[in-house]
Amino acid sequence: MRGLAEGPPGLQADDWPPCAQKIVGHIEESLRSTATPQITQALNVLTTTFSHCHDPWTQVLWVQLHPLVAALLQKDPVPAAHSLVDLLLSVARSPGLSSSSCGLWETLAQTLSHLSPTQAGLLALGILKLQDCPQALRAQAFAVLLQPLACVLQATAQGPGPSGLLDSTAADSVTADMLLPSKAACVGLLCQTLVHLELLLPLPQRPCPWPQAPLLGAAVTLLQLCRGSGSPASDAGRQLCALLLGCVRVQRAALDFLGTLSQETGPPELVTQVFAVLLEYLRSPDSSPTVLKKAFQATFRWLLSSPRTPGCSDLDSHTLLFLRELLPVLQKRLCSPCWEVRDSGLEFLTQMTRRWGGQAGFRHALLASEVPRLTEQLLRDPESYVRASAVTAMGQLSSQGLCVPPAGPEHPGSQQKSLLGELLHILSTDSEGFPRRAVMQVFTQWLRDSHADVVGDTEQFVAGVLQVAGQDLDWEVRAQGLELALVFLEQMLGPLRSHCPYAVTPPVAAPAGPLTQALQSLCRVRLFEFAFRALFDCDRPVAQKSCDLLLLLRAKTASSSSLQEPRSSPDVASVEAALQRWRAGDQAQPLGDLEPEVVLAVLRSMDLEGLRGALAESSDHVEKSPQSLLQDMLATVGILGENEADCY
């Protein structure tokens, strides 16, 4: 059809070339077929066509095929329902078709009512995502989406009357039959519904008004049913309870959904219920590790959304009360024999501390608990993931001054020092990469935030960290070392990286001292030796990062004329020679103490741009080059004689 683009668009099907007519004929025949695979294939072909081609002729095609597609709905069950949904949505999304003129809305409405709840859910979500769609159809689609949850609410309602999710007439027609026949069907439908609603919530075109309160109620009810803690009055409710009891899939989906619902507020009594059910899940010994993780995430999101007292940034009294109940639970979870649980507990703690670490109520509650001390003990956990999370959590706690219970005046900050020592110990001795990476991130953050421990003797700190990080076998640790070096550079020399031009306030330039002093400081911490070593790192990301850092440094110092250039001094030559050896792979020899002038001279003489270009090449560029092909061929010929026995 594209080939005919020069001529008229061919709005009459009769004008279409014979091969196109033949294809259309075949599709028509397939759509009339009774064999589902054939129908599926035809629908898939049409879906591909409508989603990739928006020419005017597609409208003609749709008008022609539309009755056949609509006829599929008359069959029971509707064949190839999934493909049909895909097709209808792709047609609805196609800008080439004016949806109102070709009966698409009617077909969509009809399809919604004909498909089974599971199949209709996807279509309903697709319809609700459409930009221009009749209000009635949107309402119908939303009702389809809400129906399973309306069933749940209806089955568990204490008294008669509409559940609040669907209006009374719709609710009357709602039966729990579609949920109850089997556990698999019930769980599948509920999980799908929850995921669809979760996807819909953040969209600007989501239905308005959004039934926040009934949805919250439904999520809470589902979670209660899964724990067996709800007390449904009806038989249907009891049956539902038996189906959902202990179902981890529904628990996970409902917790995710509940977390997403935190974007909106709800009536206070429901919010109280939300916190109660979350606490129940966090407390329950039967919550599986994945469910617990989701419960922690949902709790954090709800805590984030909890109302603030006007004019006061601290947590409100309800939240503080909740926090006081939550911390003993967290304490226990940090001692769990299951490492996943300890890990998600620590992540939750880190999130909370990052968010509320500065607020008096939170600080007071946390310091009154055993949580900080337990976290410190988890730095020695046998599981590396837990150690890594503990490092991050301790870094965060320490940044906020929450590491120690209020120390006596005789040992101010004594434990803080030991934390730095402990983290350095982990960095230099831990056998696993994750904790070491976490330490590097904490150190970088500490340097950035001018953490009290670091400020005392920044140079010694940076020197120590770079020395250990430079010898690490994990490239991410080395790369993180470069990040730390960059932060240090910026503190010494002022901002190096270009900042976002749209930033509201221009970044405050660090009070950079005279360049020479700054460079001397960099030399003292052996930053250059670290960076040069990284430049020839066998892992490309490390080398790239180092190259970028050195380029930034060179640009920063280029404008300065305060430094003499001892271009031809023997020092420069020996450093360049050493670097040549490093590049060749022999990194045994250290560079020794460097002078700023020598470093600058070496920097200027190096082809850093060239190196950056080479590093930017993809890792298989050598293999892809013709030269490599030739080498391969030669190598094959060379070894052919030796490998005659090799059958392939």
Add this chain to the structure above:
Amino acid sequence: MKLYCLSGHPTLPCNVLKFKSTTIMLDCGLDMTSTLNFLPLPLVQSPRLSNLPGWSLKDGSAFLDKELKECSGHVFVDSVPEFCLPETELIDLSTVDVILISNYHCMMALPYITEHTGFTGTVYATEPTVQIGRLLMEELVNFIERVPKAQSASLWKNKDIQRLLPSPLKDAVEVSTWRRCYTMQEVNSALSKIQLVGYSQKIELFGAVQVTPLSSGYALGSSNWIIQSHYEKVSYVSGSSLLTTHPQPMDQASLKNSDVLILTGLTQIPTANPDGMVGEFCSNLALTVRNGGNVLVPCYPSGVIYDLLECLYQYIDSAGLSNIPFYFISPVANSSLEFSQIFAEWLCHNKQTKVYLPEPPFPHAELIQTNKLKHYPSLHGDFSSDFRQPCVVFTGHPSLRFGDVVHFMELWGKSSLNTVIFTEPDFSYLEALAPYQPLAMKCIYCPIDTRLNFIQVSKLLKEVQPLHVVCPEQYTQPPPAQSHRMDLMIDCQPPAMSYRRAEVLALPFKRRYEKIEIMPELADALVPMEIKPGISLATVSAVLHTKDNKHVLQPPPRPAQPIGGKKRKRASEDIPDCKVLKPLLSGSIPVEQFVQTLEKHGFSDIKVEDTAKGHIVLLQEAETLIQIEEDSTHIICDNDEMLRVRLRDLVLKFLQKF
């Protein structure tokens, strides 16, 4: 077949089954929850407990103040603790032929039955059951005997007085039958009546029935029992587990095709998952110890403690608790830990294979070697010099009424740093704690019950498909506190029959067949006649000889015996009457052909009516009626013997004789 239900406790059953000519007692559990009504027996004189105020009636009369003491709002009996025995009046227990024991928790009432009821039979149990059961009994006797109490209260048991008492004393059942603990002598005598059996061993009881223990997966040596005759099978399921813990896995396949399945001993905490509870146990333990507190675990000296020690073995290093001492205090601690290592054949496969390596099956051996776990018979002696805090103490009794645990409750109860963790599900922890209130120490309830839950039961029943299920009434409805939990009850078709204490159930099942042997010479003499393809018949004349519940057909004493015989079982050894018997008939009468024959023989005006069971042939002229049914034919005619004989001969033409 009848079932006499002597215990109302679903996990401590005691039932008597009358099956064929045998009387079989299934378990004899001892309900020890009665001890919760008594004051604790402190090992060391406790000023607090000895100075409790006496309790007086509402009208001020204080005649009970020596027997009843008030403690934090509860009233306790100040006396030697007493136990609630199985019902002894419902059936004459001296008629019990055998007692089958399922596991060591279900034999604690054995001395009461074997020593005081005139019981003369045999007790069957596996070796670990007996050995560990002995340890439990020994511990119990020791706990109670080492704190002699002069007083034995009985006034309060008077029915008229009991009515006036506050709950739970008021509601206690059968208090008049409550008994003090047995002595070691009685224990030894009772245990001497036990005969040891192995899994799948077939034991003949008087030739009438065969009993077989099967592995039940709950505890070392724990068993379910099959009680079967040639044509009937009764399964007794008690205390079984499908979880992978230390014992041999449960044998489910052998329970198939039962006529009746008696189901007891399900988990007492159906809502708690043992895995979650073990996690909870470890977390709380670590949390307490890290805060410098001590942990007290009231427990039995065998069973779940092995699994707990194994979990802790894996957990303590990761939780940084390697330096915390674990103490196991029980008069039988040493024997229990040692015994567990020698019953290799009764362990799960994993542990069995360890026996072939140079390592013991349970890792608690390593804990002992490395001095992390220490065990003592009592808190007196070595323990007091080794004692180091913070620590974890495992000790009995879980009721908190006697044993070393009483001392630790008094010692540690005042500090909120310490924690008591309840892992045994047999006692309500709130009731157990009642005499220690007010209590500062933390209390954690982590009941670990590995027995079958309702989901597992429903799967089991689907798989083994018994014709009838019999269970305690508690299992046929959801627990009262969670009446909406329809999943917390047995759901099967036909609905399970339920029983309660002191009830006699007639089991819904009739015996229809009995196996009889034929002597070879008699069998030789039979001349079978094929009456249908594949079915041959022969008449037998013989003497039915019955001895030890075995029935044998022997050739009759007189060789020239006319044909005849009796198929039915008879206990007499008389020579049977030998009158000449009419030939036996077989076959069926095709109505159409029969009518044609009648017509051929001159009968006319024949009418045939179909009935529910066959046909009626009406000879209207002769006013005669021939009823033809599957197993009988009647000729009804009015005083016309000639006609009747004619018709009879016509009928006989269609039948075979032999």
